Amino acid sequence: MGTEGLPIPITVGGPGAGATDRTRERTTARSAFPFKMPLKREMWSSVAMDAAAVVLAALDVWLVIPDKAPSYSLYLSALACLSLVFRRWLPFVVVLGTVPGFLTGWSQLAAMIALGMLATRKQMHWKVWAGATLVWACRFIQWPLSDFAELSWREHAIDAIYAVLVAGMPIAIGLLIGARAELAQRLGELAASRDRERKLRDDAVRAEERARLAREMHDVVSHDITLIAMQAGALTAAPGSANALETAQTIRTLSTRTLEELRSLVGVLRSGAHDDGPQPGIGELDQLVQGSEVPVQLSVDRVPEQLPAKVSAAAYRTVQECLTNVRKHAPGAAATVVVVGKEETLTVEVSNDRPRRPATPLPSGGHGLTGLAERARLLGGSFETEPTEDGGFRVRASYPVDP
Incomplete structure (x- = not known):
């Protein structure tokens, strides 16, 4: 997390995701009955050919x-x-x-x-x-x-x-x-x-x-x-x-x-x-926050009872990766974790303020946030990262809770 080592925002979904979801819904609705239209078209084609055959045969008789x-x-x-x-x-x-x-x-x-x-x-x-x-x-x-x-x-x-x-x-x-x-x-x-x-x-x-x-x-x-x-x-x-x-x-x-x-x-x-x-889920967030060695303010509100396991695991992994990044890239910074369920969507937002001391260089491949973005995309959600005005960093992920 922090501003060091993570300068590039990553966005999956975002404002255009709604149109994409509506298109996906229309596609799913059309593919729900894949044989309805072909069968109907074939039936009318057969009726037309049979009628044409009868008419041509009757015309042949009438002419001769x-x-x-x-x-x-x-x-x-x-x-x-x-x-x-x-x-x-x-x-x-x-x-x-x-x-x-x-x-x-x-x-x-x-x-x-x-x-x-x-x-x-x-x-x-x-x-x-x-x-x-x-x-x-x-x-x-x-x-x-x-x-x-x-x-x-x-x-x-x-x-x-x-x-x-x-x-x-x-x-x-x-x-x-x-x-x-x-x-x-x-x-x-x-x-x-x-x-x-x-x-x-x-x-x-x-x-x-x-x-x-x-x-x-x-x-x-x-x-x-x-x-x-x-x-x-x-x-x-x-x-x-x-x-x-x-x-x-x-x-x-x-x-x-x-x-x-x-x-x-x-x-x-x-x-x-x-x-x-x-996989661990939202129920283990308290334990994760306590063992993170980062000052964290956790807020969990209106989380659905029947939450899909993959969505719960994705929310847990998002918080885990963000707190790890805070500890690596923003030593001494405080973090805020907000998990909210709203309109069949689970939103996870993790933000931190500016670091209090220089970060110790550690091996990092930069794949953590990319993996979270891929996880959100596979679940049909969105993933956004951005630096904050006070020198910190913010990550926001949304996941559909409809299984």
């Missing part, structure tokens, strides 16, 4: 039907056109339903549409070839049969060729559509497989990195802290002044507590669990 056509052929042709409504659910039955109208009437386009849907759904199934045979026969045979018998062999050959085209074109289009759909499915499966492989590779890399960090922390940091605790224990047993014994006891207590937290963290790293394990 003669003036003095038998009534039964007109009814069978109309039935063939209307049966196209069910072509998505009963494709083979619909093909059979179009055969009478095509054979005795003029529902050729209806039969071709039904056969195309059958080929799209069934691909190389025997029903496709059976339907193709029926459509071919309806195009080749003329009704009534007496007129068909009077045709010459040339006319029969021409009708057979045209019948192949009438039955073959819908099958070709249906097979092409089916092959395209299968290819799209295979590409989707391939993309999903690549994503799984990438995730597994990333998990393996993270596991290896966690194991390496756990080894380093255990072999280096844990060893040094253990030696500190042992030396402090030896000092408490040796004769000396009361202040020296109290200082040694404090060092031993702090090093033992740090060693326990370090071992817990090493266990989390080795297990690869997402949970951070048991």
